[in-house]
Structure formats: structure tokens, C-alpha cells
Amino acid sequence: MQFKHAPAAVSAMFDDPNLVSAAGLVPMLRLARSVGLDELAQSRLSVPTDRGANAGSKVMALVAGMLAGADSIDDMNLLRHGGMGRLFDRTYAPSTLGSFLREFRFGHVRQLDAVASRTLVNLASAAPLLQVRGGERVMVDLDDTIVEVHGYKKQGASFGYSGVRGLNALLATASTTSSAPVILGQRLRQGKTGSPKGAARIVGDVLATLRRMNIGSSVRPLLRADSAFYGHGTVGTAIKSGADVSVTVRMDPAVKTAISSIPEDGWETIEYPNAIRDEATGRWISKAEVAEVPFVAFRSRKIAERVEGRLVVRRIPDLNPNKVEQPTLFDFYRHHAFFTTTDKQTMGTVAADKTHRAHAIIEQVHADLKGGPLAHLPSGVFTANSAWLVLAVIAFNLTRTAGLISDRAGRLARATTATIRRTLITVPARLARSARRITMHLPAAWPWQAAFDRLFTATHAPPHVSTN
Template sequence: MQFKHAPAAVSAVFDDPNLVSAAGLVPMLRLAQHAGVDRLAQARLTVPTDKGSNAGSKVMALVAGMVAGADSIDDMNVLRHGGMGRLFHRAYAPSTLGSFLREFTFGHVRQLDAVSSRVVQNLAGQTPLLRLRDGERVMVDLDDTIIEVHGYQKQGAGFGYSGVRGLNALIATASTSSSAPVILGQRLRQGKTGSPKGAARIVGDALATLRRMSLGNGARPLLRADSAFYGHATIGTAITAGADVSVTVRMDPAVKAAIATIAEDAWEMIEYPNAIRDESTGRWISKAEVAEVPFTAFRSRKKAERIEGRLVVRRIPDLGPTRVEQPTLFDVFRHHAFFTTTAKNAIGTVVADKTHRGHAIIEQVHADLKAGPLAHLPSGVFTANSAWFVLAVIAFNLTRAAGIIADRAGRLAKATTATIRRTLVTVPARLARSARRITLHLPSTWPWEAAFARLFAVTHAPPPSVAT
């Protein structure tokens, strides 16, 4: 692509009061209203009156800014340009929204957690956020990540397991084979916090939210997590809430002893990087093999707290530098094991291993959030950042629902937030008013016109009833 005109023939002037840069906020905020974001926030937030008046409108403004790409308080100015004032009421100044967030206490953040939980439930009632085939399970994934911060005035910042100075963000997501992840629960924690701290509470809240979404096929959800969350509190909470678990275990003496009991002929090759399928037998030729053995977790606890299941083990040859320089007489393997309570007749060994490795999908959600509102934690106040995190989750779930409405069978249903923002939200428009009606004049030949039109039509239909 090249310029059509000489540089001197092109000029730029910011002088049109009827233009908006993000016309997609119109259907997005209609969707947020249908999901009850403003009503729930207004009813449940008890932020002090001098700063917390019109809490519903301020929450809507913050979510709208995040949907439009804001990753700091100053970026909320994206709501205050051109014809935005003719489309929306109360486009607050960034300073007002920053003051509002700084009034949050831990109790107010928990109130906002309740709003987020009900919003995702309402979205699930309006859109097929989680589509299930017959007998399919919902996969609930749990993991944390470090959000790097700089400077010494961020409350709660510290050096955690990654060696990076930051704050610890824990999320629980839900997904299926045909649906991209949505976030069921979240918590911002101090940077030095260990991964399992408070995880049981998040698991209980996430599974309760999932249960209230009434997906209807009756299959038990499956909680997947890495070894940091292998503890009785987290696993016991999940099982009590009616879920199965698939959690990586640490290679402690009990696990090593169990692996040693696996017979050599019990190992089965699996599809793994660089694997080749034997066309004559239909079997995989691979360097990775799996096997399993019955296992009782937490045997050091009293009998009622022990959990029966199976230990699924994947082994690959140990090809480290030491082994290459000093070959051993026998093959040496590295073992990776996870504990699961699923029944073998329901999920076989090979399928269980592949299903467990699917836990990595949660890393995509972390990356998505860090490419958007969590690129920065905008305040020095820990509770303000905690509230910002919850609002980022609400914005994430809204964009996920919008992508499904706009293009249920296409790429937008599983697209990243950045893609949905580029195709459906940051669409320039010129406002024209006639007979008390506003018309958005959008670019002709917009490649995603059909998806935008579908989203606009659905969100401007009469709203369904929502939970309050």
C-alpha cells in the first residue's frame, strides 16, 4: 500500500464533534446493561457516598474504557471525545474514576466479585458461553500469574516465585472443547503470596458460579491445576462441590514409590511432539509413554480426609547433557505425574493425559488480560488495583459474549480480546440526528459488517430478565 497524494496535499484537523472512534461501544454497553452490570453495581456496592455516588455508572464507564482498550486511568479519556457525549451519559473524567477506585476496601472488592459472578451468569443466560456436547465436561482451570510492577509505592508488591517484582493474580476459568474460556473467579494478591493461598476459596466460588449457570447436561466439571495447587484444601473443596480433579503432583516419596510399581508392559505410547503414527497398526511411535496406577492422596491425613483416585504418569527419555556425555546401561526417564479422581472407564489413561495437558489454555487468558487492562496496575493502592482487576474480568467476559453473538460459528467466537476490539469495538462512526433518532454512519465495505450488524441487532432487542 502506498500514499495516493503528496505529503503537502494531506492535512489533519481535530474539529468534528460528530465523530466517535469506538462505535462498537454502543452494542457492547447495551450487552452490559442486559447483563445487569450497572444495576448490580448500584445495588451492591457500598462505597462511601461522597466518592461512591452513581457507582453503577462509574463501573459502566470503567468497563467501557477497558473494552475500548484502556489500560490505565488516564486512558479513560477515550470515552470523552467527539460525539460520545451524544451517545452516553456520564462520561466521567479519569480523575473522578481514579478517586472512586481508591475508595474501595477489601469488602467493597468482594462486593464487586459478587457483581462479576452474577454478570457472567446473566451472560450465560443470554449467550451460549459454554456449549456442551452430550456427556461432555466443563473444564475448570486454576492458575496464577505475576503482573510486573515498577517503583516502590505499589502496595502489596513483592518478589514471588517468578523472581519478578509484582502482584499475584489468581483466576479460575471455564471452557469446553467448542467454547473459549470465560473467567469464573479472580483474586489479586500480594506479590510474595504462595500460589495455593486462598485457592480453595476461589475454587468454591468458581464452582458455585458454574453451578448457577445451569448448563444442564449433568456431567461433573473437571478442575485442572498444576502442582502448586496439589493440597487437601483445594482438592477437597472441589470434590465437596461436586467436581472431579486433575492436578499435577510433586515428586515426593509416595509418588515415586507408586511410579516404581508400574509394570514395564503397562506403558503406552502417545501423541506428543515429533510423534509418528504407524499406518499399519494405527499406533503412535513416540518418545513419550503413559501409564497409571491406583493412588490414595494425602495418606498422612486421617482416613476420612484421604482421597482415592489414580496416578497417571507420563515418561520421556532423559536426554540431558549429562546423559549424552555419560550414557547409562539402561534407559533413564523423566516422569510427570498427575492425580485424578475421574473413573478409568469414563476417561482412559491416554485421554486423561491429553485432557490434563489442555490445562495450558489458561495461559492464553493470562496473556489476553496482560495485553489489555492488566498491562498496568494503575494505582498505588492495593484495593484499587484489586477492583481494577475485577473490572478487567467483567470486560473480558463481555467481549467473549459479544464475539459469540456476532459470529457464533466463526473465528470471533474464539478470538482474543484484541481481535474482537479491532473488529467490533473500535469502529469509527459519524453521528447524524434526524427526527430524534441517531444514526451511526459506519465505514462502507467494513470487512466485519455482518458480525457488527448481528451484534447490534441482538443487543438492541428487548432485554431478558436478569438476576439481581
């Protein structure tokens, strides 16, 4: 592509009061309102009146800014340009929204958690967010990530397990083979917080949310997590809440003893579709073997608290030449084991291993959020940043729903937030008024016009009238 005109022949002026840069906010906020986001926030948030007046409208404004690409308080000025005041009421100044967030306390964040949970349940009734086929499980993935921060005035920021100064965000997602992940729950914690802290509480909350979504699956959901969450609190809560677990285990003596009991002919070779890079040696490995053995987790606890299941083990050739002088159990292989309560008849050894490795899908959600609202945690107040995380999750689930409504069988149904924002939300428009009606004139030959039209039509449909 080349520039068509001489530089002197082109000029720029910011003088049109009828233009907007994000016309897609119209159907997006209609969607948010149709699932009751503003009413839920208004009725449930008890932020002090002097700063918390019109809480529903302020929550909607913050979510709208995130939908349009805001990753800081100052970016909320995206809502105050051109004809935005003709489309939306109460386009608050960034300073007003920042003051609102700083009034949050821990209890208010938990109230906002409840708003996010109920909004997701309502979104699930508006669109099939989690589509399950016969006998399919819903996968619930749990993991935390460090959100890097800069400066020394961020409450709770410290150096965590990653060696990066930041705050710790714990997320739980739900997905199926035919549905992209949605976020069931979230919690912001201090940067130095250990991964399992508070995990049992969030597991109970998100599984309750999943039940309220009424997905229609007759199979127990499966909680997947890494070894940081292998503990009786997390595993026991998941089982009591009606879920199975698939959790990586640490190589403690009990696990090593169980692995050593596997006969050599019990290993089954599996081929990876692509080679994987060995982090310890930097070399590529293209195949591995798996086996399993019955296992009782938490054997040191009371009998009633022990959990019976199976230990599934994957082994790969140990290519690390730096061996210890004394012989060990694992001279030729490195072993990766996880504990699962799934039934072998319905999920064999190879299937269980493949299913467990798919837990990495939650890393894509982490990256998605960090490429948007979580690029920064904008406040020095910890509870304000906690509320910011919850609002970012609401915005994420809204974009996931919009992508599904607009293009259920196509690319947008599983697209990232950035793609949905680029194709459906940040669409420029010129406003025209006639006979008390506003018409948005959008770009001709917009490549995603059909998807935008489907979203716009679905969110502007007249309410259903009951004949009973």
C-alpha cells in the same frame, strides 16, 4: 500499499464534534446493561457516598474504557471525545474514576466479585458461553500469574516465584471443547504470595458460580491445576463441591514408590502431534509413554480426608547427560505425574493425559488480559488494583459474549479480546441526528459489517413481552 497524495496535499484537524472512534461501545454497553451490570453495581457496592455516588455508572464507565482498550486511568479519556457525550451519559473524567477506585476496601472488592459472578451468570443466559455435548465435561482451570509493576509505591508488590516484581493474580476459567474460556473467578494477591494461598476459597466460589450458570451438563466438572495447588484444601474443596480433579503432583517419596510399582509392560506409547522442546536439555522430543496406578492422596491425613483416585504418569527419555554418580530410580526417563479422580471407564489413561495437558489453555487467558487492561495495574493502592482486576474480568467476559453473539459459528466466537476490539468495538462512526434519532454512519466496506450488524441487532432488540 503506498501513499496516494503528496505530503503537502494532506492536513489534519481535530475539529469534528460528531465523530466517535469506538462506535462498538454502543452495542457492548447495551449488552452490559441488559445483563444488569449497572444495577448490580449500584445496589451491591457500598463505597462511601462522597466518592461512591453513582457506583453503577462509574463501573460501567470503567468497563467501557477497558473494552475500548484502556489499560490505565488516564486512558479513560477515550470516553471523552467527539460525539461520545451525545451517545452516552456520565462520561466521567479519569480523575473521578481514579478517586472512585481508591475508595475501595477489601469488602468492596468482594462486593464487586459478587457483581462479576452474577453478571457472568446473566451473560450465560443471553448466549451459550459454555456449549456442552452429550457426556462432555466442563473444564475448570486454576492458575496464577505475576503481573509486573514498576516503581516502589505499589502496595503489595514484591518479587514472587517468577523473579519479577509484581502482584499475583489468581484466575479460574471454564471451557469446553467447543467453547472458548470464560473467567469464573479472580483474586489479586501480594507478589510474594504462594500459589495455593486462598485457592480453596476461590475453587468453592467458582464452582458455585458454574452451578448457577446452569450449563446443562450431566457430568461432573473437572478441575485442572499444576503441582502448586496439590493440597488437601484445594482438592478437598473441589470434590465436596461436586467436581473431579486432575492435579499435577510433586515427586515425593509416595509418588516415586507408586511409579516404581508400574510394570514395564504397563506403559503405552503415545505420539505427540508435534514435537515438544525439552526445557532441561533444549532438545526436541516427539513421543512419550503413559501408564497409571491406583493412588491414595494425602495418606498422612485422617482416613476421612484421604482421597482415592489414580496416578497417571507420562515418561519421556531423559536426555540430560548431567547424571548424579549414584544410581537412581529414574536413570533413563523423566516422569511427570498427576492425580485424578476421574473414572477410568469414561476417561482412559491416554485420554486423561491429553485432557490434563490441555490445562495450558489458561495461559492464553493470562496473555489476553496482559495484552489489555492488565498491561498495567494503574494505582498505588492495592484494593484499587484488586477492583481493577475484577473489572478487567467483567470486560473479558463481555467481549467473549459479544464475539459469540456476532459470529457464533465463525472465528470471532473464539477470538481474543484484541481481535474482538479491533473488529467490533473500535469502529469509527460519524453521528447524524434527524427526527430525534441518532444514526451512526460507519465505514463502507467494513470487513466485519455482518458480525457488527448481528451484535447491534441482538442488543437493540425490544424486550420480550410475556403473554401470561
